Amino acid sequence: MTSQEYALELSDLVMHFGAVRAVDGVSLAIPRGRVTALVGESGSGKSTVGRCVVRLVEPTAGTVRIAGADVTHLSRRQLRRHRSDVSIVFQDPAGSLDPRMLVGDIVAEPLRLSGRRISRRDRDARVATELGRVGLRAEVARRYPHELSGGQRQRVSIARALISEPMLLIADEPTSALDVSVQASVLNLLADLQRDIGFACLFITHDLSAVEYLADDIAVMYLGQLVEKGSREQIFARPGHPYTQALLSAAPVADPERQRQRQQVLLGDDLPTALDPPSGCRFRTRCPLAFDRCATEVPAQVEYGDGMAACHLVQPDGTRPDVRAADTNEVVS
Numbered sequence: 001m002t003s004q005e006y007a008l009e010l011s012d013l014v015m016h017f018g019a020v021r022a023v024d025g026v027s028l029a030i031p032r033g034r035v036t037a038l039v040g041e042s043g044s045g046k047s048t049v050g051r052c053v054v055r056l057v058e059p060t061a062g063t064v065r066i067a068g069a070d071v072t073h074l075s076r077r078q079l080r081r082h083r084s085d086v087s088i089v090f091q092d093p094a095g096s097l098d099p100r101m102l103v104g105d106i107v108a109e110p111l112r113l114s115g116r117r118i119s120r121r122d123r124d125a126r127v128a129t130e131l132g133r134v135g136l137r138a139e140v141a142r143r144y145p146h147e148l149s150g151g152q153r154q155r156v157s158i159a160r161a162l163i164s165e166p167m168l169l170i171a172d173e174p175t176s177a178l179d180v181s182v183q184a185s186v187l188n189l190l191a192d193l194q195r196d197i198g199f200a201c202l203f204i205t206h207d208l209s210a211v212e213y214l215a216d217d218i219a220v221m222y223l224g225q226l227v228e229k230g231s232r233e234q235i236f237a238r239p240g241h242p243y244t245q246a247l248l249s250a251a252p253v254a255d256p257e258r259q260r261q262r263q264q265v266l267l268g269d270d271l272p273t274a275l276d277p278p279s280g281c282r283f284r285t286r287c288p289l290a291f292d293r294c295a296t297e298v299p300a301q302v303e304y305g306d307g308m309a310a311c312h313l314v315q316p317d318g319t320r321p322d323v324r325a326a327d328t329n330e331v332v333s
């Protein structure tokens with residue numbers, strides 16, 4: 001693939017906040033029209049990757065390319081005007097929508113900021129179309145955010161993000177602040193819109209099961225680094241990295257029979273800090289399979305199936321460890 005065929009390319013992206021190594025050398029490419037889920041626990045650096053892409057923060061090092069163009073050092077203003085547009089939907093719609101603005105003005109804001117002239121009538125028509133696309137009636141344009149439910153507000157955020165027809169959408173935990181009862185409908189809406197419109201998407205989530213029907217590819221992040229990448233099929237069927245295996249074992253399974261039979265690997269809550277990550281493999285302090293080499297040698301990213309895994313126990317011939325077989329760990333059935 002040439003650079004143009006990727007909606008997003010991150011090369012060795014680094015974002016340090018002082019001594020906090022939030023993102024520490026992430027390389028990732030999303031082809032146009034495809035969805036990559038970026039998964040990992042809270043604090044692993046996922047949101048910071050998304051914020052670097054839309055330039056809410058300026059990366060410490062590395063490059064961000066959108067549709068082949070290096071946008072790493074453009075100002076946010078320049079980025080906005082860039083032909084290859086990128087939008088973001090945040091976790092909390094209440095915090096990201098200005099409470100003093102009417103919904104219609106919120107949704108139309110990207111059109112105003114783009115600097116292109118557009119008549120009031122065309123603008124209102126675009127807003128009505130966009131609200132319709134996300135399942136809201138046109139009258140909602142004359143309401144304020146506080147008059148809407150959480151799910152409706154997140155639909156407004158999605159309408160605002162899509163009105164400028166971005167090639168790339170960053171969706172940062174778009175359903176995790178919502179009531180469980182509406183999470184699925186917002187997730188389905190995003191999946192339908194992505195299929196209809198065909199934008200590329202970086203879908204940030206801590207919940208692997210949420211991406212099973214949405215993602216083409218999955219990238220797994222741990223303490224600022226990617227530990228595994230691969231197609232959705234491969235990650236679910238043959239996860240290579242012990243961390244991916246543990247995350248999958250913790251995700252709820254719909255089938256009660258499978259849920260009973262599977263083994264869950266408990267990692268505990270003791271995620272080390274990004275201030276002082278462990279030497280060698282960063283996952284080793286929680287890995288049930290860690291051995292001497294893991295403390296001294298940073299694992300290389302080896303080719304594994306259709307992606308990569310960074311673990312001393314994964315081999316390019318497809319050999320992989322199995323965390324459930326580890327007898328040194330708390331393994332529960």
Ligand SMILES: Nc1ncnc2c1ncn2[C@@H]1O[C@H](COP(=O)(O)OP(=O)(O)OP(=O)(O)O)[C@@H](O)[C@H]1O
Nearest residue numbers: 017020022040041042043044045046047048049274
């Ligand atoms: N502006 C900031 N200043 C200092 N540290 C920050 C800043 N933003 C993020 N961090 C730190 O960077 C690390 C990664 O945070 P980030 O929010 O990217 O993780 P995350 O995986 O998205 O988690 P969450 O799901 O909780 O948002 C954390 O240790 C966090 O405390």
